[in-house]
Amino acid sequence: MTSPFSSALYEAFPALEELKVVTKSKGSWRQSHWWKIWSWAVSTRWDLVIDMRSSMLSLCLLSKRRKTFRGVSGRHMVSQFTDFMQRSQPLSPKIWYGQNDANEALAMLSSSGPYVVVAPFSNWGPKDWPIHCYVSLLNHAVFDGYTIILTGISRDAPVANALQALVDQINRPIINLFDWGHLRHMLPIFERSALFIGSDSGLMHLSASTQCPTVGLFGPTDAVRYGPWRNTVIQAPGEKMKSLSAEVVVGHVKQLLPMQELSEDSA
Secondary structure (H helix, E strand, O other): OEOOOOHHHHOOOOOOOOOOEOOOOOOOHHHOHHHHHHHHHOOOOEEEEEEOOOOOHHHHOOEEEEEEOOOOOOOOHHHHHHHHOOOOOOOOOOOOOOHHHHHHHHOOOOOOOOEEEEEOOOOOHHHOOOHHHHHHHHOOHHHOOOEEEEOOOHHHOOOOOHHHHHHHHOOOOEEEOOOOOOHHHHHHHHHOOOEEEEEOOHHHHHHHHOOOOEEEEEOOOOHHHHOOOOOEEEEOHHHOHHHOOHHHHHHHHHHHOOOOOOOOOOO
């Protein structure tokens, strides 16, 4: 059971029997999404109910077993989920995708690469690095020879022209995938990319799940809990994204990104 935005992440799961998509709604109890969930689930006696939101609703369902997750501060969420599922080894986040997803995604890559994926916007403005900082970063020589793939949702941009300003000022090849496809499409692209750079967002976590070297830029959110699993976190001084310099990010990128040998035509 999930939201419309996240539903694509689960559609290719190999053990999936049914996916229930619920849109959040406000109003009285009978008008709310909680009522819709309860109405759908109450008539079944479940073998196991897993509640990842610590809601009261799971207590109102018939179940032989019930597991309710309650997060704590100071530990990464993957470590907490590992303990919650009583696993002896750390979980390794994975999202499945199909061959059609891969074919459609790779058809969008107009060059042979190599690629660097950049997701500059999140669902909360204070988490995002200023556009002029991305411009300074991506025009640095460390990215010479790379094609930049831009991805995300344009409505998350802080101002209407922010995305276009970024596209116009990057002096290297760009593939703009903003507002294209669904989340599963990005998985095969991450797998073929040399690096991901972006805000604390779902795209950052998807990248980390594919083994693409992932750099998460963090400001006011908790990097200990929400950093890209087993990847690189760059923390902005004072938790203010504007205080993070492009030079600091370049220093990390140099340690992760192979330098490309340029031909005479591209030099």
